[in-house]
Amino acid sequence: MEEQRLNQLYNLILNPGTRQWEREQLIQAKNQWDEQSQATILAQLEYTLRPLALRGTLTPDVHDFYFTQLRGEQKKTIDSKPLKESSSVYEEAIFAGGCFWCMVEPFDTYPGVINIRSGYTGGTTTRPTYDQVLSGEGGHVEAVKIIFDPTQLSYRKLVELYFDVTDPTDAFGQFQDRGPHYQPVIYVANLTQEGIAKEEKAKLANSSRYTNPIVTKILPSGPFYEAEAMHQDFYKKEPKRYRQIKRTRNQLQRFNLWRQKRKR
Incomplete structure (x- = not known):
């Protein structure tokens, strides 16, 4: 499971659809992977991404990773107001x-x-x-x-x-x-x-x-x-x-x- 999460981190970092700010948080978690307990790293990442997740403004793949891997919930759809094109930056x-x-x-x-x-x-x-x-x-x-x-x-x-x-x-x-x-x-x-x-x-x-x-x-x-x-x-x-x-x-x-x- 932990190896799966790490692989997903790598994929999200390389994903061109990931926003720069999201990518920075994911890179920080990846870089700390060998220095801290994985549970602590994932808890901090969940805390950092939470405000955007609650507002429905994470990019789709990061949104899915947040709920399925960090929150341990079923995959959720973003049913809040749709993101405008300009909100990607x-x-x-x-x-x-x-x-x-x-x-x-x-x-x-x-x-x-x-x-x-x-x-x-x-x-x-x-x-x-x-x-x-x-x-x-x-x-x-x-x-x-x-x-x-x-x-x-x-x-x-x-x-x-x-x-x-x-x-x-x-x-x-x-x-x-x-x-x-x-x-x-x-x-x-x-x-x-x-x-x-x-x-x-x-x-x-x-x-x-x-x-x-x-x-x-x-x-x-x-x-x-x-x-x-x-x-x-x-x-x-x-x-x-x-x-x-x-x-x-x-x-x-x-x-x-x-x-x-x-x-x-």
């Missing part, structure tokens, strides 16, 4: 803006957002842990990767929202989150994203919203390492704790804006 946006616990919920309810994962990026360490990132080892920052459908939600809108929920004038952290691993960074995947990010940054700099310089970095995206399971969808798992953290963050954001307006 999703895009990614990677943002760092302080603790990733607070960077999921602001984006998660927008139509067109397919999935959001918390993780680490921008550093040199391979597969860093939360403790390593917190200590500064490897130079990673906490970030979120947003998988979105560009036919429903534009990258520009995501960048606008990002600037709304962060402090682009603070290079040494975000609100109550201090340290280089909390610095604000937009990681761009291509020249189009880079151009949009720079335009929105310039627009913000030329507005009257802030008096201090806009210091948010715009850097090329690199490897993104998903954080441990406990950090995924934190606002859903720990709603009371999240509300307290969000309240403090919002209060500091309002105070920072008020303080800068006083300088005018």
Whole structure:
């Protein structure tokens, strides 16, 4: 059975109909096959694919693999609304803006957002842990990767929202989150994203919203390492704790804006 699953992983990875994001998750599972217990690897893969499976937006072969091999259920048909042709290509946006616990919920309810994962990026360490990132080892920052459908939600809108929920004038952290691993960074995947990010940054700099310089970095995206399971969808798992953290963050954001307006 395990050999059959591994063969199916290989076939799905090589299948031209598999979307790039799905292929990345399958490759990650395959690469870890000899390093972890197979049950743990398959459980993590099931957890990662679950949001798309529940929305009926996995490609057909991955959909079948999810339910028959990861869930152990009978083969299911995708009877939700049919996928549009343009939905075969999703895009990614990677943002760092302080603790990733607070960077999921602001984006998660927008139509067109397919999935959001918390993780680490921008550093040199391979597969860093939360403790390593917190200590500064490897130079990673906490970030979120947003998988979105560009036919429903534009990258520009995501960048606008990002600037709304962060402090682009603070290079040494975000609100109550201090340290280089909390610095604000937009990681761009291509020249189009880079151009949009720079335009929105310039627009913000030329507005009257802030008096201090806009210091948010715009850097090329690199490897993104998903954080441990406990950090995924934190606002859903720990709603009371999240509300307290969000309240403090919002209060500091309002105070920072008020303080800068006083300088005018």
